[in-house]
Amino acid sequence: MKEFYKKRFALTDKGARNLSKATLASFFVYCINMLPAILLMIFAQEVLENIVKSKGFYIAFSVLTLIVMYILLSIEYDKLYSTTYQESADLRIRTAENLSKLPLSYFSKHDISDLAQTIMSDIEGIEHAMSHSIPKVGGMALFFPLISIMMLVSNVKMGLAVIIPSLLSFIFIPLSKKIQVKGHKRYYDILRKNSESFQENIEMQMEIKAYGLSEEMKEKLYEKMDKSEKVHLKSEMTTILTMSISSIFSFISLAVVILVGVNLIINKEISPLYLIGYLLAAMKIKDALDASKEGMMEIFYLSPKIERLKEIQNQDLQEGDDYNLKKFDIDLKNVEFAYNKDAKVIDGVSFKAKQGEVTALVGASGCGKTTILKLISRLYDYDEGQILIDDKDIKEISTESLFDKVSIVFQDVVLFNQSVMENIRLGKQDASDEEVKRAAKLANCTDFIEKMDKGFDTLIGENGAELSGGERQRLSIARAFLKDAPILILDEIAASLDVDNEKKIQESLNNLIKDKTVVIISHRMKSIENSDMIVVLENGRVESQGKHEELLQKSKVYKNLIEKTKMAEEFIY
Ligand SMILES: Nc1ncnc2c1ncn2[C@@H]1O[C@H](COP(=O)(O)OP(=O)(O)OP(=O)(O)O)[C@@H](O)[C@H]1O
Known part of the structure; x- marks a missing residue:
């Protein structure tokens, strides 16, 4: 049972074990629930035969039943809820x-709000089903065959009178499973898309306002809400229909027991006592089955949620061993990579970024420069070829060991809604305040930080919303300065900096990069002219590599880039 639960509901080992115990507890609760009916039957028989036992027997029986019931319910409650x-x-x-x-x-192919929904609301759905439905349905699946056998053994006709209508009332639920799941999945998918649209609308507020799209976006959202309401209604209607048909049979079951029972009494096949007993049993079974039906519906509705959870659980993780890297040459050998299958973005790239040198990647927009930086830092895993650091394939190094040795400053700076101090400290968790302040100074942040309300303790808003682009960029550079890792990856760090800031940061960088492996991307061709190695990329391939002077002679693409940069500098608006 444990393995079944584990696989079926994507649970942990411990969770599946507890759920099995809860199921057994539910089964015994169903059994013990029959005891009052049995007691009533014994009492009725004694009244009929005029041999009523002492009060003590009934009191002892009732107290014992209550104690057992209390113990079982406590176990069930503990396993179900806590x-x-x-x-x-x-x-x-x-x-x-x-x-x-x-x-x-993985994240570039999945919506972030969607993933957050899986972690919060989908697991909440599983949690609710675990505490309210799964053990009840499981317990019923064990209890119903047992009670059926007992009733059939006692009297076949009366047994069948209870079992057949009960089964008929229940059978509609699994029979309608396909339609139910399909309808609910459709509604669930639409809900997810709606929540993505809401998030997009909130995130894109600036563009929506700037282009006067508020009304248009609002109408689109209303349309989506209308559609989801209709799908929801349709899905609810099939549920209502199924439950109604099932309830009819459920009620009929009691009438059938009375009819068959009265008939058998008239034919002197059973005593009225049997009828009372079977009627009580039928009522108990009806209640239990009704609760199980609702539980089963809930389990059906879980399917898409469980599928999504399993999808995350079954993804290939970035594994690798912890490894203490000592040398930091980065060697790319025939590396290939595609974001989407069959559309190679990096196609057989080979070059070596040596320790103690600055290697610059240049090329037209979209040629794959940032992608190469993402592959080197293992944010993405390459498809073919090899990337070696310290002669070790980076796919064999745990991401923790690798990230420990890499500082990255990307174009898109990500900041947390924490204080300036904590945002810089992300570079080195155990850094003292003094170290953080020193890094901030190197990245030329001190001026703007000191102007803030609470200096280094100022909260910077979601993703640094209260900072300018250049300030955000400088905080991210301060992080890299603080981390002081042997591999430094810089993607267009000057993009949001003014000339003054760029110059000051450049000076700090020149001190920082000694003995490090530095890989940079910059559209300001002037800033990379002195690089030890320039790799020229064209459509995901290396067109040429060498030093500035050498490339001016041999690389068409490089010459072209230099000329275009000059033209851009002379451009007047
Ligand atoms: N997450 C992604 N999913 C799919 N395609 C992507 C993704 N990121 C980039 N690409 C595509 O990969 C190609 C290379 O992109 P990349 O960002 O590496 O170029 P780049 O040379 O750094 O460009 P730029 O100089 O404009 O920053 C582009 O065609 C781009 O559209």
């Missing part, structure tokens, strides 16, 4: 851990 909440916390942590080990390629 351990379920623990399981949902474990599932969330496990999913978040999986996500943290996935390459960025």
Whole structure:
């Protein structure tokens, strides 16, 4: 049972074990629920035969039943609720851990709000089903055959009178599973798309306002809401229809028991006592089955949520061994990579970025420069070829060991809604305040930080919303200065800097990069002329590589880039 639960509901080992225990507890609760009916039957028989036992027997029987029921309900409650909440916390942590080990390629193909929904709301759905439905349905699946056999053994006709209508009332639920799941999945998918649209609308507020698109976007959202409402209504209607048909049979079951029972009494096949007993049993079974039907529906609706959770759990993680890298040459050998299958963005790229040297990547926009930086830093895993650091394939190095040795400053700076101090400290978690301030000074941040309300303790808003582009960029450079890793990757760090800031940061950088492996991208061709090695890229391939003077002689693409940069500098608006 444990393995079935684990696979079927994407649970942890502990969660599946607890759910199995809860199922067994539910089964025994169903059994013990029959005891009052049995007691009533014994009492009725004794009244009929005029041999009523002492009060003590009934009191002892009732007290014993209550105690057993209390114990079972406590076990069921504990397994259903306390351990379920623990399981949902474990599932969330496990999913978040999986996500943290996935390459960025996964995130570029999945919406972030969607993933957040899986962690929060999908797991909440599983949590609710675990505590309210799965053990009840599982317990019923064990209890129903047992009680059916007992009833058939006692009296076949009365047994069948209870079992057949009960089965008929239940059968509609699994029969309608396909339609139910399809309808609910459709609604669920639409809901997810709606939440993506809402998020997009919030994130794109600046563009929406700048281009006067508010009304148009609002109408599109209304349309989507209307559509989701219709799909929801349709899905609910099939549920209502199924439940109604099932309820009719459920009610008929009691009438059938009375009819068959009365008939058998008239034919003197059973005593009225049997009828009372079977009627009580039928009522109990009806209640239990009704609860299980609702539980089963909930389990059906879980399907898309579980599929999404399994999808995250079954992704290839970025594995690798912890390794203490000592040398930092980066050697790319025939590297190939595609974001989307069959559309290679990097196609057989080979070059060596040596330790103690600055290697610059240049080429037209979209030729694959940033992608190469992402591959070197293992944010994405390459498809073919090899990238070696310290003669070790980076795919064999754990991301923790690799990231420990790499500082990255990307064009798109990501900041957290924390203080300036904590945002810089991300570069080196155990850095003292003094170290953070020194790094901020090297990155020319001190001036603007000191002007802020609370200096280094100022909160910077979501993703640094309260900072200018240049200030954000400088904070991210300060992080890299603080980390002081032996491999430094810089993607267009001057893009948002004015000439003054760029010059000051350049000076700090020149001190920082000694003995390091530095790989940079810059559209300001002047800033890379002195690089030890310039790799010229064209459509994901290396067109040429060498020093500035050498490339002016041998590389058409490079010459072209230099000329175009000159033209751009002379451009007047
Ligand atoms: N996440 C992604 N998913 C799919 N395609 C992508 C993704 N990121 C980039 N690309 C595509 O890969 C190609 C290379 O992009 P890349 O960002 O590496 O170019 P680049 O040379 O750095 O460009 P730029 O100089 O404009 O920054 C482009 O055609 C781009 O459209």
